[in-house]
């Protein structure tokens with residue numbers, strides 16, 4: 001149960017993962033549990049969290065559930081501050097929850113304000129509310145790992161995902177800034193930029209998705225990157241380099257290419 005070695009600090013004993021009802025959050029929780037990490041699964045819908053927890057416990061995992069809605073950011077911040085004290089200190093916090101799927105894929109004319117606000121609140125303020133309560137205690141202990149899900153999409157403006165893409169760009173900035181500030185004090189912050197992963201979130205998307213990675217494969221890859229204490233994680237590499245090349249195009253050509261690619 002002890003699992004592979006963690007670099008740049010001790011192996012986490014306790015981890016918090018948001019958005020653990022399904023998708024990448026649930027799979028990453030499974031990988032961490034299988035390595036003997038005690039995991040707190042946070043998300044909406046206690047019953048769905050309990051189902052995930054029951055499966056993990058069947059395989060010998062130690063886990064707990066926390067029902068929270070990240071739209072209520074202040075309540076979540078308070079709940080996580082309490083968790084930090086009650087749990088004995090979190091070693092790894094992964095802000096994974098986000099508004100995804102159909103709601104994330106609406107252009108500026110189709111996306112009603114309540115959904116744009118929900119995306120910005122959950123995907124940006126929700127990530128900050130998840131990470132903030134743990135910063136000072138981790139710095140005080142001299143070690144800890146913070147991580148959050150950005151997206152390759154966050155670097156490339158797309159007419160179909162203005163709110164989602166902007167939220168993911170903000171998360172990347174947040175984590176990179178945190179890492180520059182905190183790494184010298186022993187606290188690592190990892191910005192994760194996935195391409196397309198086959199999850200319940202992407203199952204809602206009708207558009208073509210190039211180079212899709214399986215959920216379990218992606219979860220193992222992400223945990224391996226966290227173990228190595230990486231600053232940024234971008235995968236799959238081919239999609240990352242393809243996006244980079246598209247990003248180098250002059251803006252008028254980028255706009256025409258993006259419009260034609262997104263239909």
Ligand SMILES: NC(=O)c1ccc[n+]([C@@H]2O[C@H](COP(=O)([O-])OP(=O)(O)OC[C@H]3O[C@@H](n4cnc5c(N)ncnc54)[C@H](OP(=O)(O)O)[C@@H]3O)[C@@H](O)[C@H]2O)c1
Pocket residue numbers: 018019020021022023024025042043044045068069070071095096097098099100101122149150151152193194195196197198199200201202
């Ligand atoms: N899959 C991909 O291709 C891909 C690519 C790039 C980045 N990402 C990022 O990776 C992360 C996981 O993606 P995924 O595909 O696994 O997503 P997913 O299947 O849609 O799961 C998202 C999770 O976030 C939770 N969530 C949504 N709104 C919430 C709220 N208000 N409060 C608490 N939890 C909430 C969902 O809970 P409910 O079930 O209650 O809605 C669910 O557990 C996301 O941040 C996503 O943006 C994914």
